[in-house]
Amino acid sequence: MDKFWGSNFSNKALKVRPSPIREMLSVVNQPGMISFAGGMPAPDVFPVKEFHEGTEVFLRDGPSLLQYGTTEGFTPLKEYLSEWTAPRMGRKAALDEMLLTSGSQQVLDLMGWAMIDPGDYVITEDPSYLAALTAFHNHGSRFIGIPTDAEGMVVDMLPEKIEKARSEGKKVKFIYTIVNFQNPAGCTLSLERRKKLVEISNKYGVPIFEDDPYGYVRFDGDHLPSIFSLDQEGGVIYAGSFSKILAPGTRIGWCTGSRDIIRKLTVFKQSTDLCSSPISQALIYEYCKKGYLDAHLPKIVADYRAKRDAMEDSFKKYLPLDEVSWVKPEGGFFYWIHMPHIDAEDLFKKAIEKKVAFVIGAPFFANGGGEHNARINYTYSTPDTIEEGVKRLGEAMREMLGKA
Ligand SMILES: Cc1ncc(COP(=O)(O)O)c(C=O)c1O
Structure with missing residues (x-):
């Protein structure tokens, strides 16, 4: 252990855990990647x-x-x-x-x-x-x-x-x-x-x-x-x-x-x-x-609603519907999908090959679970990239299910 730092770290520092998804997300910046992974607002709606x-x-x-x-x-x-x-x-x-x-x-x-x-x-x-x-x-x-x-x-x-x-x-x-x-x-x-x-x-x-x-x-x-x-x-x-x-x-x-x-x-x-x-x-x-702020809110609501709708439509069009379930969100930034026969971490690897990223479900559970869930953000992408990204995700799922 390092003489100056490691040997003197607090118990807190020894127990602190880096975000389990950080490493996964480092691939998100690869060229051509469509990212549904972050939780960010759309940059083009910022009221600069x-x-x-x-x-x-x-x-x-x-x-x-x-x-x-x-x-x-x-x-x-x-x-x-x-x-x-x-x-x-x-x-x-x-x-x-x-x-x-x-x-x-x-x-x-x-x-x-x-x-x-x-x-x-x-x-x-x-x-x-x-x-x-x-x-x-x-x-x-x-x-x-x-x-x-x-x-x-x-x-x-x-x-x-x-x-x-x-x-x-x-x-x-x-x-x-x-x-x-x-x-x-x-x-x-x-x-x-x-x-x-x-x-x-x-x-x-x-x-x-x-x-x-x-x-x-x-x-x-x-x-x-x-x-x-x-x-x-x-x-x-x-x-x-x-x-x-x-x-x-x-x-x-x-x-x-x-x-x-x-x-x-x-x-x-x-x-x-x-x-x-x-x-x-x-x-x-x-x-x-x-x-x-009052004038801005309806704008972001309209923008994100259109993106949520684009994602809902794309899910229905491209995902294997007998293998995936979700609840349509009434607001906010995320879809949460459940795939009983697909391991989310394996799907993540396959999806990255196809240049689409999301966040696996497991890290969101404090005491285990979520291996068959994924979080999918829609606010950051455009409706066109949403459709293309979901298409790629659907292909990745079908390949995993042997239905490609
Ligand atoms: C549920 C929830 N709480 C708190 C935060 C922290 O947000 P901020 O510090 O940007 O206000 C976030 C950010 O994504 C969040 O999703």
Whole structure:
């Protein structure tokens, strides 16, 4: 082991795991590859011109924007967000119930700092967002996975799981759920289950972490009330993000919750990054206050809906339909497909030969499973490349099934 570094690494560093899909994804940049692998917005819908307009703020407020900001976040943006999110949150959150963060990914890490001791348990959906599992794992978390179906987490299973864990002396710290257009499964937690989840959380005193970066990207049907808005006891923390509705390069997200948890997260944020970029927060505020965000949302919804439809049509046209099933997502970025007779890792290798990439299902499960699943992104490609990519994927599947 290296004299300086390796021999001095922390236990955390020795246990940290690089993303299991990173290596796989290194092939994605090969020439001619069609990638359904990432989770990125379409670059051609970024509102470059409108965002750039906000840079005039430098001539007005340059010195303060180039200074350190407050850990809590840029007040005008918090005020805007409090108002803008009120319909979803059921009320206007007070400013000290909100924290602006460096992406919503930072909320995941801060929740780890505030809530998780090594050996504690977090309840997650099976499957769940890979970088959430990694962030919690880095704080020493173990996981209790709850299956999902077309209506999201099967919340009826929670009481038994919580009681069993407690009877075994396990500490269950919170329930992590991606309520809308889940990453990776694409599903949305039904209203009935949202209500039940709040009931269970209140009954057992297990808080809920409602992660909602995709909620505003809805193609069909009506928005559902957030879990935060259904809870009257202060047991829910809600995380949102500008990444999917504006641009991930802004690296700004937020969370809303009761003062107890927001204060703790703020203290940990102080030692993590002091503050999120004041420049970025001010540019977002300039953009939003001119009404550009409200005007932009219908554009991305229309663009991504057309791509979702292109993918749905291509699936029906090119995939072996008796061997693949999926639920059409009502919003968000992903399809999640199930292939009972195809190993996703083998399919990945075959697909790469045919120059189409996706993400295999297994890494999204904290405790194993998902070998016959794949996550397929549609927002990043054009409808034409979607059709060509799905055609290649269908060929790869048929070859694996011996039906080519
Ligand atoms: C479910 C979920 N939560 C959080 C994030 C983090 O997003 P960001 O840090 O860009 O806000 C992502 C990104 O893909 C995500 O899918």
